[in-house]
Amino acid sequence: MSFTVHGLPVSQGIAIGHVHLVSHALLEVNHYQIAPRHIAEELTRFDNAVHSVEGELLGLKAATASAQPHKEVGAFIDLQRMMLADPVLIGAARAKIEEHHTNAEWALVQQMESVVEQFQQIEDPYLRERRADVVQVVERLVKALLGDPGHLPPKRKDGLGTVVVAHDLSPADTIGFRDHIAGFVTDIGGPTSHTAIVARSLGIPAVVGLYHIRDLLRDNELIIVDGTRGIALIDPDDSVVEEYLLRRSALELERSKLKRLRDTPAAALSGELIELLANISGPQDVGQLKETNADGVGLFRTEFLFIDRDTLPDEDEQYEAYRAVLKGAGGKPVTARTFDIGADKSFAGKSRNEANPALGLRAVRYSLAEPKFFVTQLRALLRASAHGKLRIMVPMLAHPDEIEQTLALMEKAKEELRDEKVKFDENLPIGGMVEVPAAALALSVFVKRLAFLSIGTNDLIQYTLAVDRGNEAVVHLYDPLHPAVLRLISGAIQAAQRAELPIAVCGEMAGNADYTLLLLGMGLRSFSMHPARILEIKQQILRADLADLTPKVQRILKMDEPAKIREAVEKLGG
Ligand code: PEP
Ligand code: MG
Numbered sequence: 242m243s244f245t246v247h248g249l250p251v252s253q254g255i256a257i258g259h260v261h262l263v264s265h266a267l268l269e270v271n272h273y274q275i276a277p278r279h280i281a282e283e284l285t286r287f288d289n290a291v292h293s294v295e296g297e298l299l300g301l302k303a304a305t306a307s308a309q310p311h312k313e314v315g316a317f318i319d320l321q322r323m324m325l326a327d328p329v330l331i332g333a334a335r336a337k338i339e340e341h342h343t344n345a346e347w348a349l350v351q352q353m354e355s356v357v358e359q360f361q362q363i364e365d366p367y368l369r370e371r372r373a374d375v376v377q378v379v380e381r382l383v384k385a386l387l388g389d390p391g392h393l394p395p396k397r398k399d400g401l402g403t404v405v406v407a408h409d410l411s412p413a414d415t416i417g418f419r420d421h422i423a424g425f426v427t428d429i430g431g432p433t434s435h436t437a438i439v440a441r442s443l444g445i446p447a448v449v450g451l452y453h454i455r456d457l458l459r460d461n462e463l464i465i466v467d468g469t470r471g472i473a474l475i476d477p478d479d480s481v482v483e484e485y486l487l488r489r490s491a492l493e494l495e496r497s498k499l500k501r502l503r504d505t506p507a508a509a510l511s512g513e514l515i516e517l518l519a520n521i522s523g524p525q526d527v528g529q530l531k532e533t534n535a536d537g538v539g540l541f542r543t544e545f546l547f548i549d550r551d552t553l554p555d556e557d558e559q560y561e562a563y564r565a566v567l568k569g570a571g572g573k574p575v576t577a578r579t580f581d582i583g584a585d586k587s588f589a590g591k592s593r594n595e596a597n598p599a600l601g602l603r604a605v606r607y608s609l610a611e612p613k614f615f616v617t618q619l620r621a622l623l624r625a626s627a628h629g630k631l632r633i634m635v636p637m638l639a640h641p642d643e644i645e646q647t648l649a650l651m652e653k654a655k656e657e658l659r660d661e662k663v664k665f666d667e668n669l670p671i672g673g674m675v676e677v678p679a680a681a682l683a684l685s686v687f688v689k690r691l692a693f694l695s696i697g698t699n700d701l702i703q704y705t706l707a708v709d710r711g712n713e714a715v716v717h718l719y720d721p722l723h724p725a726v727l728r729l730i731s732g733a734i735q736a737a738q739r740a741e742l743p744i745a746v747c748g749e750m751a752g753n754a755d756y757t758l759l760l761l762g763m764g765l766r767s768f769s770m771h772p773a774r775i776l777e778i779k780q781q782i783l784r785a786d787l788a789d790l791t792p793k794v795q796r797i798l799k800m801d802e803p804a805k806i807r808e809a810v811e812k813l814g815g
Contacts, residue, residue, distance in 0.1 A: 243475065243476045245473070246451050246472065248448040248451040249432055249448065249450040249716060250469055250470060250471030251432045251447050252437065252441045252468045253441075253468045253469045254424070254446035254468045254469065255446055255465065256402060256425075256446040256466040257463075257489065258424070259394075259460075259463060260475075262407075262459075270350050272344065274344075275338070275342045284338055287334070287348075294378070295325050297417075298321055301417055305318070314416060314439055318416075320371070321374055329356060346382075346387065365598065373409065374411070376409075380411070402422060402423025402424075404425060405422050406458050407425065407427050408455050416443070423446070424445055426449070426464075426473050427447075427451065428455055431712070436449070446468030448467070451473060458475060463475070502776050502783075503533065503776065505783070507782050507783070509761070510783075510786045515766055515767070515782045516536050516767040516768070517768055517769075517779060518535055518539030518540070518576070519770070520542070520771055521538055523566070527569030530571075530573065535775055537570060540634070540769050542581065543580055556621045560624045563577060563622055563625035567629030570629055572630060576693075576769075577632070578634045579615070580615075581636040583595075583603025599704075609650075619650060619651055619654040623654055623665040624658065624663055624665055631666060632671075633651075634671075637674060637697075641686045641690065648671065651671065670693060672691050672692050673694055674695050677701070678701065684736040688740040691742065692743075693742060694737050695746070696744065696745070696746045696748065698730065698750040699748040701729060702748075706720065706723060724806060727797070730763060731763040731798055744767065745769050746765055746769065749770075751769055753774075754774075756810070757778050757781035757782065757785070758781060759797070761790055763798075784814075790813060793813060797810060
């Protein structure tokens with residue numbers, strides 16, 4: 242029987258294939274007693290499994306390092322490797338085997354449950370999310386103990402691929418499956434989960450948050466994953482398969498055509514050039530600038546240098562990373578955002594628990610509360626500025642005081658470096674992010690203190706609509722086309738233009754082709770996005786008639802009804 246299920250679209254594209262159910266190893270663990278004379282053997286079996294998973298993870302890391310240099314991916318694997326040496330998880334499970342004479346997999350799952358329960362009590366959402374890593378590592382260990390290599394079925398004669406269906410997938414599993422699967426669907430997960438990030442970076446179509454999908458399907462059933470619309474079609478009719486095969490070919494053709502746009506200038510029909518910049522998270526991403534011929538880096542999320550690790554990078558390590566990005570950019574401008582710590586991005590050194598972290602000590606607020614830490618970053622950035630075209634951007638500004646204090650600390654860092662006779666760019670521009678509605682509404686107080694602006698639509702939408710951007714339960718309320726959001730974005734663009742200050746958008750909206758014409762019509766001329774999105778956005782720009790868009794978008798900005806707005810935005814493309 243054909244049916245369709247709706248979930249969250251986390252990685253675009255279409256996969257057509259046969260269901261491969263990935264078992265939830267942890268639910269299938271038996272409990273049995275080990276005779277005292279066999280305890281030593283059981284411990285060796287346990288140690289061997291830890292060893293073998295360590296090898297698996299190292300192998301995965303090596304494979305990813307050469308094929309797809311994504312720092313986040315390597316960091317997830319390292320985090321899971323650290324867990325393999327953790328006394329609270331591994332040490333305690335071992336002690337359970339010795340003291341209670343239970344089998345290794347049972348001891349592990351028991352210990353995992355107690356660790357996960359402790360994680361559940363943690364306020365910090367980033368750390369709380371790490372419980373998924375604990376579960377995934379234990380799952381791997383249990384598979385190693387049970388001798389389940391998790392092999393995928395061989396290639397099929399009908400030419401269709403394999404679609405993995407799982408309760409949840411770890412980023413490491415996702416990397417392991419790449420090149421062997423057409424797509425995946427999972428019961429749980431959200432658009433900002435690590436697995437979703439990995440799926441996007443590897444280009445694997447995926448839909449998550451399908452609740453009990455694993456229970457509804459059987460191995461080998463036909464399934465279509467529409468990662469763009471966020472749906473899975475099970476046992477579709479021939480006519481639906483036919484339609485999706487055509488759509489998939491059209492998408493593939495579209496992708497190969499897009500590559501040809503690499504060297505085409507991003508000019509609208511009038512000839513006006515639009516700036517296309519890349520969002521990156523570290524030196525490992527800078528190669529993508531060349532691949533897409535981006536005009537520079539519009540957002541370097543520097544906090545990725547230290548989340549998922551235990552120690553903070555010191556000034557020299559930071560300096561090396563910033564310098565590497567500037568060198569890699571080959572003279573193109575690089576906008577480094579000062580650390581945006583807090584909310585969903587935390588690190589080992591941030592111990593404070595907050596009831597509402599998104600509204601708490603986050604981004605510039607955190608940096609100003611820890612001036613020593615902030616000055617270290619500013620010094621490292623200033624030192625790196627001698628090696629390229631650097632700009633510094635301050636996240637989450639809401640009060641003019643925050644920029645005054647930042648500028649004062651910047652002056653202090655400069656003074657120190659002058660005394661030390663260290664070279665840096667004396668005229669390094671300092672800009673700010675518009676991601677709090679207060680900043681968008683009262684932009685004039687920031688405009689006179691800053692050299693440039695960038696709108697962070699991800700947070701601007703979250704704070705305008707009071708919708709936690711990481712919470713899948715309210716994801717349906719997260720609406721970039723809400724009239725309040727559109728008016729804030731457009732108002733910010735106009736205020737910047739009146740002040741003759743450059744302004745960009747660097748949130749996800751900038752990389753979504755559905756919104757390109759709308760943003761152009763609002764007057765935006767600089768877009769910063771994940772490098773994989775640049776060519777598609779360029780294609781929209783090449784078709785854009787700016788003079789025609791302006792009045793149309795003005796009319797949209799006066800509309801109140803979401804359905805009418807959506808319809809009018811869709812029609813902008815003609
Ligand atoms: C944003 O909020 O839109 C943004 C670009 O910053 P981040 O996604 O890192 O919060
Ligand atoms: Mg933000």
